[in-house]
Amino acid sequence: MVDDSGQLYTIEGISAGLLMIVTAYLVVSSTTVLTPQDVHITDVQLEQLGNDALAMMDTRDSYEDERSPLQDYVLYDDSINKSNFEQQFLLYCNSTPFGAMDDLRFNATIHFYKRSTEEQSSYTYYEPPGYDYYRENAVKVNRWIYLEEKPWNGHPNMNSGEQMVIMEVLLWRG
Amino acid sequence: MKRKRSWLPDDEGQLSIDFIIGFTIFMISFIFVTTMVSGLLIGLQSRTIDYDAVAYRTSVVLVEDPGEPRDWHLLDLTIPADRDSLKRLGLSISRLSPGLLQQQKVDAFFDWDSSAGCSGTDSLCYPDEYKENLIFGDYPYSFNIALRKLNESTPLVVGGDYPPKHGYIRRMVKIKQPGANMTLNITNTLYGVRNTTEISMEFSDLYSLTNPLYRFDPLNERTIITIQNVTNVTHIISTPKVCVYPPEGGAPTCLPVPGSSPTILVKPGGGPPTTAWPVQITNGTELYIEEGFFNRIGLDEFSTIEIRLETDEYVFEAFPYEFNYEYASLAAPEPAVLEVRVW
Amino acid sequence: MNDDGQWIILMGFVVSTIIFILALIVSQSALVGQTTSESVLEFSKTDIQDLRAEVIYLKEKELISDDLLIYDLKNLSMGRKTAAVDLNSWSDEISGTDFVFIHFNDGTTSYSETYEEYY
Numbered sequence: 001m002v003d004d005s006g007q008l009y010t011i012e013g014i015s016a017g018l019l020m021i022v023t024a025y026l027v028v029s030s031t032t033v034l035t036p037q038d039v040h041i042t043d044v045q046l047e048q049l050g051n052d053a054l055a056m057m058d059t060r061d062s063y064e065d066e067r068s069p070l071q072d073y074v075l076y077d078d079s080i081n082k083s084n085f086e087q088q089f090l091l092y093c094n095s096t097p098f099g100a101m102d103d104l105r106f107n108a109t110i111h112f113y114k115r116s117t118e119e120q121s122s123y124t125y126y127e128p129p130g131y132d133y134y135r136e137n138a139v140k141v142n143r144w145i146y147l148e149e150k151p152w153n154g155h156p157n158m159n160s161g162e163q164m165v166i167m168e169v170l171l172w173r174g
Numbered sequence: 175m176k177r178k179r180s181w182l183p184d185d186e187g188q189l190s191i192d193f194i195i196g197f198t199i200f201m202i203s204f205i206f207v208t209t210m211v212s213g214l215l216i217g218l219q220s221r222t223i224d225y226d227a228v229a230y231r232t233s234v235v236l237v238e239d240p241g242e243p244r245d246w247h248l249l250d251l252t253i254p255a256d257r258d259s260l261k262r263l264g265l266s267i268s269r270l271s272p273g274l275l276q277q278q279k280v281d282a283f284f285d286w287d288s289s290a291g292c293s294g295t296d297s298l299c300y301p302d303e304y305k306e307n308l309i310f311g312d313y314p315y316s317f318n319i320a321l322r323k324l325n326e327s328t329p330l331v332v333g334g335d336y337p338p339k340h341g342y343i344r345r346m347v348k349i350k351q352p353g354a355n356m357t358l359n360i361t362n363t364l365y366g367v368r369n370t371t372e373i374s375m376e377f378s379d380l381y382s383l384t385n386p387l388y389r390f391d392p393l394n395e396r397t398i399i400t401i402q403n404v405t406n407v408t409h410i411i412s413t414p415k416v417c418v419y420p421p422e423g424g425a426p427t428c429l430p431v432p433g434s435s436p437t438i439l440v441k442p443g444g445g446p447p448t449t450a451w452p453v454q455i456t457n458g459t460e461l462y463i464e465e466g467f468f469n470r471i472g473l474d475e476f477s478t479i480e481i482r483l484e485t486d487e488y489v490f491e492a493f494p495y496e497f498n499y500e501y502a503s504l505a506a507p508e509p510a511v512l513e514v515r516v517w
Numbered sequence: 518m519n520d521d522g523q524w525i526i527l528m529g530f531v532v533s534t535i536i537f538i539l540a541l542i543v544s545q546s547a548l549v550g551q552t553t554s555e556s557v558l559e560f561s562k563t564d565i566q567d568l569r570a571e572v573i574y575l576k577e578k579e580l581i582s583d584d585l586l587i588y589d590l591k592n593l594s595m596g597r598k599t600a601a602v603d604l605n606s607w608s609d610e611i612s613g614t615d616f617v618f619i620h621f622n623d624g625t626t627s628y629s630e631t632y633e634e635y636y
Contacts, residue, residue: 010192
């Protein structure tokens with residue numbers, strides 16, 4: 001049974017096994033597993049905060065109030081109200097519980113729909129002073145606004161009388 | 175020597191040991207390699223990404239969910255059955271009003287106790303009850319939740335110090351201030367025709383307002399009636415009475431207000447309550463109906479009641495005062511900022 | 518030399534080759550998963566909440582049957598948010614209920630609700 005005439009089977013088995021293991025090891029160790037970096041989490045945080053701020057500005061202080069503060073700012077859009085809008089929006093976006101203020105900036109546009117020509121158009125409501133191109137990580141948040149009539153300084157193409165508009169705010173970290 | 179070909183059929187039924195050993199080594203390594211290769215297709219998971227998702231989910235549960243049970247702030251946590259029925263800590267007024275929180279829920283949420291006997295107190299146990307009813311998940315997350323009203327300077331905090339790398343989300347909310355207020359203007363003794371008056375409250379009218387942010391909720395929130403326009407020296411000579419009208423109509427049943435909480439307190443000048451009659455009324459004397467009083471005397475959203483006062487001077491007009499949306503009001507909801515950190 | 522055991526080596530070689538080819542294929546089909554924040558951004562939770570709040574506000578002001586406003590809503594929604602919005606309101610006198618049917622569909626999320634209010 002056991003003699004010295006060249007036990008090739010064992011050697012063959014070992015070498016075959018070795019070959020397979022080495023290949024598999026090389027393959028497995030060279031595969032790169034990518035853990036995708038979650039770059040979108042900052043977008044989620046900014047978008048949720050911006051939407052919250054707009055929603056809270058759009059909440060009336062009491063049931064008897066005709067309009068919410070946001071509706072007042074858009075309808076009676078002189079420079080005082082625009083400045084009030086800026087202050088309140090920045091206050092809501094930048095306040096933190098522990099006191100430090102965050103540094104978020106925004107610009108706001110109103111989109112409306114001209115019924116007679118079936119065209120949708122927009123005008124800038126607020127632009128920060130020294131405005132330059134917003135950075136990549138800007139998020140867009142929007143809010144429906146009901147207006148009883150055309151705003152004081154609205155776009156000339158707007159419908160007169162009551163209409164729905166969308167306020168779109170672009171929010172980015174300064 | 176005769177050579178054996180081990181795979182050719184012969185009638186000996188034996189394989190050479192050399193073949194068996196070789197073949198066994200091959201099969202073992204084949205099985206090993208197959209197992210190794212199947213691991214190629216498993217994706218890696220990392221807990222670092224998870225923290226932001228957990229923080230976001232926690233903030234949604236806090237800000238947009240009323241919690242389970244819906245009025246969990248009314249539970250008495252010293253009763254074990256009540257504590258067990260608490261399933262989710264949400265701060266919103268109702269599920270239809272996201273972002274609008276209820277002040278009592280906020281107060282109950284930040285009322286925590288980290289000592290060993292916390293289940294016997296009326297506070298939430300930190301950190302276990304927060305982990306079970308808010309954070310969820312098997313991994314032992316640590317958290318820090320802070321809320322500050324914009325008109326205050328100190329935040330309410332639950333949780334410990336946080337490391338530099340953590341999951342984070344910030345939310346803006348408005349908190350409904352509890353308690354409707356009504357100002358009761360009494361008249362001069364020249365015009366007053368009687369020394370008793372009734373303040374009538376029709377709950378079905380109060381609860382019919384669909385918007386939960388502006389709705390009066392006398393069953394679950396406190397109610398304050400402030401007496402103003404006091405020109406003569408007047409005293410309340412006996413304890414106020416609550417008269418409940420039966421649902422089918424008929425004469426009301428009147429009971430004096432109980433001495434123990436929750437009850438109706440008379441606070442002369444807005445200061446501490448008193449039970450020594452007669453009590454002098456001044457401008458700012460409050461009839462303070464404590465939270466839960468109407469529940470205690472078994473009222474519901476369809477009840478009609480009157481609160482009767484008796485004074486020693488003729489300072490009231492002929493008709494009763496009505497507590498409704500026309501004469502009473504709620505304080506404006508207060509904006510607040512909430513931060514959730516998870517690590 | 519006995520070359521009877523060569524089939525074992527050949528089998529080993531074949532298996533190695535198969536593993537190698539599989540690895541090549543797998544490396545080219547990178548697993549594309551969606552991160553949690555992508556799915557959060559995709560679900561238009563705030564759009565639906567905003568639409569709902571606005572419709573209830575219009576109902577409170579009794580403007581819900583104003584066709585011009587609904588026209589504005591539908592067109593602006595399609596123009597800016599690329600979302601289809603459908604609104605219908607009706608009343609049932611027998612039960613004393615007002616109904617508003619709200620439908621929102623922005624391609625990835627669809628939302629329908631019938632809002633009821635007793636009067």
